Amino acid sequence: MGATPFYITTPIYYVNDKPHIGHAYTSLACDVMARFKRLDGYDVKFLTGTDEHGQKVEKSATAKGVDPQTFTDGVSQNFRDLAEFMGFTNNDFIRTTEERHKKACQALWNTLIEKGDIYLGGYEGWYAVRDEAFYTEDELEKKPDGTRIAKASGAEVEWVEEPSYFFKLSAYEDKLLAYYEENADFILPKSRRNEVISFVKGGLQDLSVSRTTFKWGIPVPNDDDHIMYVWMDALTNYMTAAGYPDVECDEYKKYWPADVHMVGKDILRFHAVYWPAFLMAADLPLPKRVFAHGWWTNEGEKISKSLGNVIDPIDLVNKYGLDQVRYFMLREVPFGNDGDFAHSSMIARMNGELANDLGNLSQRVLSMVVKNCDGAVPTPGEFTAEDKQMLDQAYGLLANVREQIDVQSFNDAIETIWLAIRAANAYVDHQAPWKLKKEDPDRMATVLYVLAETIRNVALLLQPLMPTSMDKMLSLLEISENDRTFASCGEAGALKAGTALEKPEGVFPRFIDHEELENSYE
Ligand code: ME8
Secondary structure: OOEEEEEEEEEEEEOOEEEOHHHHHHHHHHHHHHHHHHHOOOOOOOOEEEEOOHHHHHHHHHHHHHHHHHHHHHHHHHHHHHHOOOOOOOEEEOHHHHHHHHHHHEEEEEEHHOOOOOEEEEEEEEEEOOOOOOEEEHHHEEEEEEEEOOOOOOOEOOOEEEEEEOOHHHHHHHHHHHHHHHHHOOOEEEHHHHHHHHHHHHHOOEOEEEEEEEOOOOOEOOOOEEEEEEHHHHOHHHHHOOOOOOOOOHHHHHHHHOOEEEHHHHHHHHHHHHHHHHHHHOOOOOOOEEEOOOEEOOOEEOOOOOOOOOHHHHHHHHHHHHHHHHHHHHHHOEOOEEEEHHHHHHHHHHHHHHHHHHHHHHHHHHHHHHHHHEEOOOOOOOOHHHHHHHHHHHOHHHHHHHHHHHHOOOOHHHHHHHHHHHHHHHHHHHHHHOOOOOOHHHHHHHHHHHHHHHHHHHHHOOOOOOOOHHHHHHHHHHHHHHOOOOOHHHHHHOOOOEEEOOOOOOOOOOOOHHHHHHHHOO
């Protein structure tokens, strides 16, 4: 039997501007899950890409004085470059301007027409270009100058009156509520699930799914005056990449429905209400989970172009290092909550947790092994109760971390691993192997073996989060490529006594702020 498939997606990002930290964050979370699942034996499809149609993108292109296709080619490439720079292991990158996607959207549209769930009418109401979303009056706030903004996002709205096709969303209220009820983990975290349920209970109106006042979109089949509403086009991307409309192809049979759609809280309604309703209407299977994570602020302020405080992930990585940034983002805040980016917190975590807790532990232990055990993994003697406790904790990590990763609790998973790292630091201080060298070299060998085994297990499990550094750490332990999957966690892959080790080099340097140092000399 083949490996179990696992399909995870990021939102497809608008190409109206260059990528920022928020985009990198969602994709990072998906990358960590994708890598984790691969190491755990799954056959993973990890999709990201760009959302290229709609009024917002068209406006940005016009503002730059280029045609939308040329504009989107450029910005989409920035997202592809970012994925590579961040070490993301997506195995597909979709652009909504691709032919395969047009085919998928039109096929879905035709199915919804056949099922009688799309009808022609006229839309009169508010529209926010920034959110590419329709709003009802009670979702808006009136400003003193008479303009209106969406309460949820602060985006300005404009009055729209045009012919439009509608999707019969109102017919899906009860079906959606029943689905949420039967699938308690469909929307996570729980607090967001409750928000969605009360939104749906508040009543659903039919959704306008086409536009006529501009052209940058996928044409509605058999009606050239209309293009599809950008969200209907965008959401379909998840199926396009799985081969839809060819529901008999291997890719589709293997990967659809998706296991996780990872999104930010701003776009949960589209993924947890509209998207499942479209799929129900088309008699297609629904994704298994939509996880809505929180929002990052910068030193306490909302991140926005107008405030000029947009964080560029490339600058951040150039300053602190890739694995350090990957670690920080998933460590700093419980996944699902909002988080604040502060340089001081970044440095505190880098120096306190990476350089001190983990970096020093491995450096101390491996230096002692190389120096005091003839440059090879020592042969352990009988394990004491303390040794066993340490090893049990290290060997038990996989089961605990797996459970936490399966519900996207990244920071709990990291904490679980850190408990073992802290326990190893306490163990090394308590056992004092440097003293044992003269007093009891056999006991020293056992202690160092237990520590090296703990480091091996920790490093295996941290690979998805910090691939480059853990590659170094596992290489210091001479762990071959074949022995780095989670099948080697625990006793199964235990270090072999006598394996020659090189003198270790530090994996996590301390961060010294050169700019600040220079300023202090001025
Ligand atoms: O909404 N903090 O695209 P988008 C955390 N094209 N995450 C953030 C963030 C922040 N400050 N800012 C952005 C779209 N994000 C649509 C999606 S999917 C079928 C179509 C992340 O470019 C977060 O994941 O506006 C958010 O949901 C997404 O970027 C919005 O990206």
